[in-house]
Amino acid sequence: MSAYKPPHIPASQITPEHIYLKRRTLLAGLAAGATFAAAPGAFAAGEELTQGEALKTVKGPIPAPADRKVTSYEDITHYNNFYEFGTGKEDPYRNSGDFQPYPWTFEIDGMVQKPQRVDIDTLLTKFPLEDRTYRMRCVEAWSMVIPWVGIPLKSILDMAEPTGSAKYVAFQTVVRPDQMPSQRGFGQPMPWPYVEGLRLDEANHPLTIIAVGLYGKTLLNQSGAPMRLVVPWKYGFKGIKSIVRMTLTDKQPPNSWNLLQSNEYGFYANVNPDVPHPRWSQASERVIGEGGGFFGGERIPTLMFNGYGDEVASLYKGMDLKANY
Ligand SMILES: Nc1nc2c(c(=O)[nH]1)N[C@H]1C(S)=C(S)[C@@H](COP(=O)(O)O)O[C@H]1N2
Ligand SMILES: [Mo]
Numbered sequence: 001m002s003a004y005k006p007p008h009i010p011a012s013q014i015t016p017e018h019i020y021l022k023r024r025t026l027l028a029g030l031a032a033g034a035t036f037a038a039a040p041g042a043f044a045a046g047e048e049l050t051q052g053e054a055l056k057t058v059k060g061p062i063p064a065p066a067d068r069k070v071t072s073y074e075d076i077t078h079y080n081n082f083y084e085f086g087t088g089k090e091d092p093y094r095n096s097g098d099f100q101p102y103p104w105t106f107e108i109d110g111m112v113q114k115p116q117r118v119d120i121d122t123l124l125t126k127f128p129l130e131d132r133t134y135r136m137r138c139v140e141a142w143s144m145v146i147p148w149v150g151i152p153l154k155s156i157l158d159m160a161e162p163t164g165s166a167k168y169v170a171f172q173t174v175v176r177p178d179q180m181p182s183q184r185g186f187g188q189p190m191p192w193p194y195v196e197g198l199r200l201d202e203a204n205h206p207l208t209i210i211a212v213g214l215y216g217k218t219l220l221n222q223s224g225a226p227m228r229l230v231v232p233w234k235y236g237f238k239g240i241k242s243i244v245r246m247t248l249t250d251k252q253p254p255n256s257w258n259l260l261q262s263n264e265y266g267f268y269a270n271v272n273p274d275v276p277h278p279r280w281s282q283a284s285e286r287v288i289g290e291g292g293g294f295f296g297g298e299r300i301p302t303l304m305f306n307g308y309g310d311e312v313a314s315l316y317k318g319m320d321l322k323a324n325y
Contacts, residue, residue: 048102048103049121049124049218049226050102050218051218051220051225052217052220053217053218054216054217055124055129055149055212055213055216055217055218056129057128057130057131057149057216058128058130058131059130059131060131060132060133061206062134062207063133064145064147065133065135065145065307068135068145069145069290070133070146071144071145071146071288071289072289073215075288075289076144076146076215077093077220077223078090078093078222079144079288080092080093080222081138081140081236081237082096082223082224083189084180084181084182084183084194084242085099085180085181085221086182087182087189092221092222093221093222095181095182096180096220096221096222097221098178098179099176099180099221099225099242100179101219101242102120102226104119104226105117105119105120105244106118106227106243106244106245106246107244107245107247108157108159108160108247108248109160109246109247109248110166110170110248110249111162111163111165111166111248111249111250112157112161112163112166112248113160113161113163114159114160115160116159116160118156118159120212120226123210123212123227124212127155127156129150129212129213130149130150130151130209131148131216132147132148132150132211133146133147133148134146134148134207135232135303135306135307135308136230136232136236136239137235137236137271137302138235138236138237139236139237139257139265139277139282141280141282141284141285141286141302142285142297143285143287143302146214146230147214147215147216148209148211148214148230149212149213149214149217150211150212150230151209151210151212152206152208152209153203153204153209153210153229154203154204154205154206154208156210156246157169157204157246157248160248162200162248163248165250166200166250167199167200167249167250167251168200168250168251168253169197169198169203169246169247169249169253170195170196170197170246170247170253171195171196171198171229171245171246171253172193172194172195172243172246173192173193173242173243173244174193174242174243174244175192175193190256190260191256191259193244194240194241194256195240195253195255195256196229196237196238196239196240196253196256197252197253197254197267198229198238199252199315201315202231202315205311205312205315206311207231207232207233207308207311207312208229208230208231210228210230210243211224211227211228211230212226224239224241224243225241226242227242228240228242229243232306232308233270233271233306233307233308233309233311233312234268234269234270234271235265235270235271237255237269238255238269252267255267257269263278264277264278266324266325268316268321268324269325270305270316270321271303271304271305271306272305272321272325273301273304274304274322275321275325282302283301284299284300284301284302285300286299287299
């Protein structure tokens with residue numbers, strides 16, 4: 001069951017239509033003397049996807065939150081948590097310049113009928129890229145509204161045909177000490193790889209996506225290029241970045257923040273204003289970019305399940321949400 005099987009069609013033989021068309025446009029632009037040379041690495045070989053490239057997206061099934069302003073691209077890409085590049089909020093954008101997100105492949109393995117290695121180009125070819133504007137609530141009590149571009153995680157997992165015994169999905173971030181400064185040397189902030197997990201019904205929920213972009217463009221390194229998890233009713237640390245492995249399993253997978261501080265960070269991590277963090281209240285949140293820039297920010301009340309209770313509360317019927325924090 002764990003035997004590696006290559007995908008049926010080598011991904012290198014496929015150019016997704018929306019990428020193909022854009023490449024043609026870019027190449028035509030180049031021929032016409034346009035100034036793409038300014039973009040770092042963009043289309044140097046005329047082949048690879050790169051960060052911040054325009055994607056063709058379709059309207060997603062979930063309306064954007066009506067009560068909130070979408071956070072600026074500047075704030076979304078300059079205020080991040082991505083400890084592989086440092087623990088400061090601006091470290092990920094400052095220190096991620098060496099990271100090469102393309103080409104990229106990831107594995108789907110474990111309790112599946114068809115374990116496989118998938119090329120990200122295959123994902124971009126196979127599925128419509130949906131606009132999904134979600135609230136994003138970090139466990140540190142700050143929040144944004146992010147216009148993700150993504151694919152339902154269920155569509156991706158189903159390619160591998162999970163077996164009846166699979167109950168959870170375990171996720172892993174890439175380990176590349178040569179490209180991720182906090183993965184080398186002394187004083188590393190946490191053990192690598194960063195790992196996360198979901199119950200299979202959470203993973204299959206229609207709100208759960210793998211994001212491949214935001215603001216209609218491929219992800220920048222600091223946001224988890226080229227693909228990261230987004231589970232909008234959970235604290236941000238569940239949204240594991242730069243994923244290289246998804247393993248279907250029958251055991252609850254470990255997750256990095258729980259391994260680090262199990263009394264402060266649980267497996268479920270559902271946004272819940274009534275369950276305080278041991279060191280601070282979760283009843284309200286600081287809105288990044290509103291009235292105070294990065295470090296100030298208007299405070300608003302935090303919503304149960306981050307405002308997605310109508311969609312997801314039934315997943316936790318009968319569960320003690322204080323014990324399962
Ligand atoms: N691999 C990895 N994934 C990660 C993190 C990290 O440090 N490493 N930080 C998490 C935390 S705590 C949050 S709040 C979100 C932040 O996502 P953003 O920077 O895109 O807002 O990413 C999550 N995913
Ligand atoms: Mo977070």
